[in-house]
Amino acid sequence: MTKMLRYILNNLAGYLRIRVEGYSPERFLNLCCYHGIFLWNLRPAKGAYEMNIRVRDFRRLRPMVRKSRAKVRIIQKRGVPFFIHKYRGRKLFFTGSVIAICLIFLLSSFIWRIQIDGNLARTDEVLLSFLTEKGIACGMAKKNVDCDRIEKDIRMEYDDIIWVSAYVHGSCLKIKVRENPDRKELQTEAEAEAPMDIVAEADGIIQKIITRKGNPLVREGSEVKKGEILVSGSVEVKNDSDEVTGYQYRVSDADIIAQTTVAYTDILDRLHPVWKDTGKKSWRFWIETPGRLYLFGRRELPYPEYNALTCRYTLYLERHFPFPVSVRVERSKESRKEEISYTDRQAREILSYNFEKFCARLEKKGVQISENDVKIYRETNRYSAKGKLVLSGPFGIVQKGTVHELPKADAENIQQEGN
Structure with missing residues (x-):
């Protein structure tokens, strides 16, 4: 029997805290052990001993007390029976206790919390809204919760969720999901019906380009303008006569490093x-x-x-x-x-701190600052940090390209040659 279970049973049955003193309390303890009387929490107390004993065992102590010439005195009465006897006149108290126990039992048969773990691409609110549409919400009865159905509905609704586990723990419905972040990229690549080009996001000079997928249209040292195509997702298919017979469309992928010049401006009003x-x-x-x-x-x-x-x-x-x-x-x-008006020192500290944060964000993106021409100016009603930065780092954004169509005459000639 575990310690916790023994504690519960002893409180339900009731027990006594007694004090044993006299000529030979040790003999009294030996006699109790011999006759199978269970004692616990034995403690010495100024030439005597204090211990706990069950009520039914206490009634068997008379022969042991006579033989050992010990004196036994009850110190405390503990447990449910003594508690009820002490407060037997307070009917409202016991009535409220019974009602509280019934309410706890009733409320424990409902779901009062829904916990979702493992979702990264979506917030808890999105998944909870979907569950509400399916009839799963706080306040529903546990017996109406179909965990297998919840797992199936979530997997069918969200393709990137590859594993779902739903179970009830207490009054909490716990849902654990596992996502596959690469699945959408694989589907996009497989279902590409149009080219995806990499274009210049600003004016710059290409310093390095390594193409993995697509047709590179620039080389190292090339000067490009904003919006110019750097890597095309359209790959020409040619025959033996070096004639274009069609196009293959791909999602362009390349590592491009370019040098760009950007203007930095930060305004701080004097009064704040x-x-x-x-x-x-x-x-x-x-x-x-x-x-x-x-x-x-x-x-x-x-x-x-x-x-x-x-x-x-x-x-x-x-x-x-x-x-x-x-x-x-x-x-x-x-x-x-x-x-309140900023002092010159405070304004410089704030603008410098903002600029350092801006540079730190660039460094996290892998961008290096080659030249820095930013200075702080004091104007009539404000302070400003202005200048130009020469940056070197990742370059280019992916956007949808143009679907090419062959002229009808060329298409007919190619078809006739094929026949």
Whole structure:
């Protein structure tokens, strides 16, 4: 029997905490062991011993007490029977306890939470909305949850989800999914009916180009304009006479490094708003149930401008058994807007920090800064950081190309030659 199960059974049956003292309490303990009387939580206490004993075993102690000349005294009475006897006159208390137990049993037969794990391409709200359309939502009975059907519906609706597991744990419906991020790319490649070209996103000079798929139209050192095709997804198919007989369409893929020049501008107004607390506070409370929200407190705050912090607390009986009730607590502080002017030092620090963040984002994309001509200027009512940057990094964007059609005469000649 496990320790927890023994603890529950002892509390249900009731037990006593006793104190044994006298001439030879050790002999009393030996006699109890010999007659199979179970004692636990034995502790020495100032020349005596304190221990727990079942009620039915306590009634058998008289012979052992007589033989050992020990004195036994009851210190505490513990367990459900003694608790009921102590509060037997409080009928409302026991009636409320019975009702609470019945409510817990009733609420445990419903789903009060849906947890989704493993979804990266879509948010929880998208999947929950889809489940709601299929009749799966918080508040539904557990017996109506068909986990196999949920798994099948999700796989049929979303092609990139390759594995789904749905099961009920407590009052929570847990859904785990696994996505294949490469599946859409494979389908796009297999079902390509039009060429996908790589075009220049800005003016620049090609420094390096490595083509894996497609027909490269530029080489290292070429100067290109914005919108110019760098790698074409249309590959010509020619016969022995070097005549074009058709085209094969592909999704272009290439590593292109180019040098570009971009203009950087960042404006900072001299005056900026600052919100300051006046010290006035206000609290509001809501109780939220499925589909309803109950407000306790003022419906409208006594001040027009304020900052609010709202916290939501869900009530749990245990970790996997949330109650269908949550509490919202809002703390509001009155704030007033003031216009404050930046000092020259503050403005330079802010603009420099913004520029460093901009450069850090470029570095994460693999872009290197070859030349930097950005400077900070002080104007009448604002500060500005302006200049040009010479960048070297990944270049080109993928966009849909043009489907080529052969002239009718050429198509007829090619068909006749084939016949």
